[in-house]
Amino acid sequence: xxxxxxxxxxxxxxxxxxxxxxxxxxxxxxxxxxxxxxxxxxxxxxxxxxxxxxxxxxxxxxxxxxxxxxxxxxxxxxxxxxxxxxxxxxxxxxxxxxxxxxxxxxxxxxxxxxxxxxxxxxxxxxxxxxxxxxxxxxxxxxxxxxxxxxxxxxxxxxxxxx
Numbered sequence: 547x548x549x550x551x552x553x554x555x556x557x558x559x560x561x562x563x564x565x566x567x568x569x570x571x572x573x574x575x576x577x578x579x580x581x582x583x584x585x586x587x588x589x590x591x592x593x594x595x596x597x598x599x600x601x602x603x604x605x606x607x608x609x610x611x612x613x614x615x616x617x618x619x620x621x622x623x624x625x626x627x628x629x630x631x632x633x634x635x636x637x638x639x640x641x642x643x644x645x646x647x648x649x650x651x652x653x654x655x656x657x658x659x660x661x662x663x664x665x666x667x668x669x670x671x672x673x674x675x676x677x678x679x680x681x682x683x684x685x686x687x688x689x690x691x692x693x694x695x696x697x698x699x700x701x702x703x704x705x706x707x708x
Contacts, residue, residue, distance in 0.1 A: 563623045569656035574697030578663040580690035582645045582674045588682040589643035599677040603636045603645070606677070610634035610649055610670030614662045624661050627653050632662065634670045647671055648693075658698055664690070 584592065591597045599605075611632050618626030631652040636645050649666035651659035671687045678685055693705040 561623065563625070564657075566625065566656040569699070571654050571656055572697045573652070573654050574658050575650070575652045575694065576658060576660040576663040576692065576696075577648060577650045577694040578660070578667040578690065579649075579693050580647050580667045580671050581639075581688050582647065582671050583686040583688060584643050584645070584678060585682055585684070586643055588678050588685070589638070589640070591681060592645075592678065593638055593640075597677060598680050602674055602677045603638075606636055606645075606647070606670040606673040607634045609673040610647070610666040613669035614649065614651060614666030617662045617665045620665060621661055625655075625657050627655050627657070627659060627662065629653050629659070629662060632666060634666050636670065636674070645671075645674055647674075658695060660692055660695055664692070 588597075592602050595601055611634055613620070614632045614634075615629060618624050629651055631650070633650050635648045635650075637648075639646055647667050647670050649663045649670065651662040651666065653659050668687075668690060671690070675685050675687060691705065692703065695703040
């Protein structure tokens with residue numbers, strides 16, 4: 547928001563893409579995390595690469611990266627960005643039978659890359675869901691959030707770890 551005004555809404559109430567042409571290009575980075583919760587049986591099958599649809603973690607990584615690159619076509623009014631870096635990291639967490647997903651996006655542009663990181667993380671999570679649903683129907687995708695943002699006029703944001 548810019549003051550009390552929504553930036554994607556004109557004074558007449560019409561939706562619009564924000565003009566960022568006047569803004570300086572700066573290095574920008576965003577990191578998003580989310581989690582996919584599985585049951586013990588599904589988690590064991592995933593770790594043993596024994597799920598019917600194949601290598602879940604590699605497939606989800608590729609799906610997340612591909613999706614993040616398409617953010618400008620998926621989210622209305624989102625600027626298409628040239629990404630200098632996009633990665634999705636999936637980490638199995640045995641303690642709670644979950645997969646932690648972290649997506650990181652970087653660019654040098656006039657606008658941020660939070661949406662690209664969000665899309666990458668969520669599509670990776672949905673891919674894990676899709677590849678595991680044959681053996682478990684009550685999979686939960688949870689805790690999706692921005693944990694880091696830097697670059698641009700608003701400065702750096704870091705999630706409060708406490």
